Amino acid sequence: MVERVDMCEAARKLRDTYAITPGIPFYKHELGFYSLAEWKGQGMPQHMLPEDADLYSFWDTHVLSELFDYDPPARHYLGQLGGCEGAFEPAFEVKVIEDRGKYEVEQDFAGRHVLYFKGRRQGFMPEYLDHPVKDRKTWIEDVKWRLDPHTPERYVDLQERMARAKAAAARGLIITQNLVGGYMYLRSLIGPEHLLYAFYDMPDVLHDCMQAWLELSDAVMARHQEYVTIDEIRFDEDICYKSGSLISPDMIREFLFPYYQQLIDNAKSRQLDQTRHLYIYVDTDGYAVPVIPLYQEAIGLDVMEPFEVAANCDVVEIGRQFPNLVIIGGIDKRVLAKGKEAIDKHLEYILPPMRERGGYVPTCDHGVPPEVSYENYLYYRKRCVELG
Amino acid sequence: MLDAIYQSVIEGDAQRVSEGVQGALEAGQDPGEILNQGMISAMAEVGRRFEAQEMFVPEMLIAARAMKAGMAILKPYLLEADIEPVGRVVLATVKGDLHDIGKNLVGMMLEGAGFEVVDLGVDVAPEGFVEAVQEHRPDFVGMSALLTTTMPSMGTTVEALEEAGLREQVKVMVGGAPVTQQFAEEIGADIYAPDASSAATRAKSLL
Numbered sequence A: 001m002v003e004r005v006d007m008c009e010a011a012r013k014l015r016d017t018y019a020i021t022p023g024i025p026f027y028k029h030e031l032g033f034y035s036l037a038e039w040k041g042q043g044m045p046q047h048m049l050p051e052d053a054d055l056y057s058f059w060d061t062h063v064l065s066e067l068f069d070y071d072p073p074a075r076h077y078l079g080q081l082g083g084c085e086g087a088f089e090p091a092f093e094v095k096v097i098e099d100r101g102k103y104e105v106e107q108d109f110a111g112r113h114v115l116y117f118k119g120r121r122q123g124f125m126p127e128y129l130d131h132p133v134k135d136r137k138t139w140i141e142d143v144k145w146r147l148d149p150h151t152p153e154r155y156v157d158l159q160e161r162m163a164r165a166k167a168a169a170a171r172g173l174i175i176t177q178n179l180v181g182g183y184m185y186l187r188s189l190i191g192p193e194h195l196l197y198a199f200y201d202m203p204d205v206l207h208d209c210m211q212a213w214l215e216l217s218d219a220v221m222a223r224h225q226e227y228v229t230i231d232e233i234r235f236d237e238d239i240c241y242k243s244g245s246l247i248s249p250d251m252i253r254e255f256l257f258p259y260y261q262q263l264i265d266n267a268k269s270r271q272l273d274q275t276r277h278l279y280i281y282v283d284t285d286g287y288a289v290p291v292i293p294l295y296q297e298a299i300g301l302d303v304m305e306p307f308e309v310a311a312n313c314d315v316v317e318i319g320r321q322f323p324n325l326v327i328i329g330g331i332d333k334r335v336l337a338k339g340k341e342a343i344d345k346h347l348e349y350i351l352p353p354m355r356e357r358g359g360y361v362p363t364c365d366h367g368v369p370p371e372v373s374y375e376n377y378l379y380y381r382k383r384c385v386e387l388g
Numbered sequence B: 001m002l003d004a005i006y007q008s009v010i011e012g013d014a015q016r017v018s019e020g021v022q023g024a025l026e027a028g029q030d031p032g033e034i035l036n037q038g039m040i041s042a043m044a045e046v047g048r049r050f051e052a053q054e055m056f057v058p059e060m061l062i063a064a065r066a067m068k069a070g071m072a073i074l075k076p077y078l079l080e081a082d083i084e085p086v087g088r089v090v091l092a093t094v095k096g097d098l099h100d101i102g103k104n105l106v107g108m109m110l111e112g113a114g115f116e117v118v119d120l121g122v123d124v125a126p127e128g129f130v131e132a133v134q135e136h137r138p139d140f141v142g143m144s145a146l147l148t149t150t151m152p153s154m155g156t157t158v159e160a161l162e163e164a165g166l167r168e169q170v171k172v173m174v175g176g177a178p179v180t181q182q183f184a185e186e187i188g189a190d191i192y193a194p195d196a197s198s199a200a201t202r203a204k205s206l207l
Helices: A009-018 A036-041 A061-068 A136-147 A158-170 A182-190 A192-201 A203-224 A249-255 A257-270 A289-299 A315-321 A333-338 A340-357 A374-387 B002-011 B014-026 B031-051 B057-080 B101-112 B126-136 B152-163 B181-186 B196-205
Strands: A075-077 A095-100 A103-107 A113-117 A127-130 A174-180 A232-236 A279-284 A301-306 A326-331 A360-364 B087-094 B115-124 B140-144 B171-175
Touching (some): A009 A174, A009 A360, A036 A374, A061 A374, A075 A158, A174 A203, A182 A192, A182 A203, A192 A203, A192 B057, A192 B101, A203 A257, A232 A257, A249 A257, A249 A289, A279 A289, A289 A301, A289 A315, A301 A360, A315 A326, A333 A340, A333 A374, A340 A374, B002 B014, B002 B031, B002 B057, B014 B031, B014 B057, B031 B057, B031 B101, B031 B196, B057 B101, B087 B101, B087 B196, B101 B115, B101 B140, B101 B196, B115 B126, B126 B152, B140 B152, B140 B196, B152 B171, B171 B196
Parallel strands (some): A075 A174, A174 A232, A232 A279, A279 A301, A301 A326, A326 A360, B087 B115, B140 B171
Antiparallel strands (some): A095 A103, A103 A113, A113 A127
């Protein structure tokens, strides 16, 4: 690893946060925004946004650093392994497949049939009507070959991407291999409701899907690890809902952990720097508390986000219960919508003890929704900086 | 015989439930007893285990599916014996919201508890709920929302029921990811259901 003195300030700050160093200033960051279209009408400057910015779902938050006083990027993402879906190569053809009057159905890049309000693709969450994997036949014929790790198109720009990764590593940025987590992946293939039946109805197919996930993730990571040491593996999992885990611990242990453990073991064995700690980061919405000890024990969970308050996540309590966990998120989006007094009360509850604890990055507990006013968000940022 | 049906529902074995119900009917078992002791009580146990985190969503779904398989055989006998559902629920996801998985889970648990469920689907405007109440005369109106931006439609629907003079005829039940007990009270709902199992339990407690 590059010497600390040669790291950029943001990287030092985030690494100190990962080390759960008590009392240090917070790394200043936001997860994303669903609110920018509203804020445009509320006077938010637009010049820093890219021309093609999706104002209804914007996640490149660092371009707003000057406006909202964020720290510069402290991570470099290696990508190529999906986010909310598998890394299909080739992807499915995107096309409208049905007109339903007020609505229309589109096949998306992941082979799902998606219900939209006609002519609109932004400003609301769509409904997924159908998914590509229904049984072994559809898995093999329609999907599995799109996850082949040997497809050359996956690696056409490898040299350029790795040059950027090495440059980031030279500045001390945390090199993150982000990938779609097993549960999110299975859900995107089979559908959120059908998946829940599939654990009982077609377990062998699920195992085959997970084996393909492992082989692709492992192969791509191995290529990346020829060039850089990975600091972190980030699983975008989304396995929880309001009441906790969607599936039982036994199911997680059967269908997910063996594949994760193999991936992590393989990654560790290939590290250019064998002394480097490999952080394990899991993103799951909902009430995540019941799965924290499971993931800690099975795969060495280090970092988790976003701790939705509406799902009863209290980061102060969670921070006490899990002192070794790096916590990101936990600022209630509903409070940000309310006003200054509510924001003050909320931040005064969370930020002082979490700063004292260390290992915390305050952010909204998911993308900032449109009912949060621009004025309120500016106030939230001001108070966050004052208290952080 | 009823114990076997009960156990098969809990285990989510639809085939054994169907066979068990068929066998029980052929043996002259009362259809109401098959329903109540064999299946509704089994789903109540599933609900209890779900709330105790001994069972999770997949187990709840396959149990509900198993009961549905048994009901397909039992229903004509229930109609013949004039056995009514314990209540009727009009259920939908509110206007602007296209998500139905939560609603579907609630519907399954309500059916498992012996309710008749009229599912209006998704993106249902307040007037849609009013029309459904006028048509179906339910005991309950159940509303689901996934988003903070669609949640306010629940309050608008309650107001619409009041304006139509229907509010006193129904109990209003709300749930969904952003919904809280406080919100339910603010809009004048009768029941806040944090999950599908408690929706059924709380609805039954108000009968």
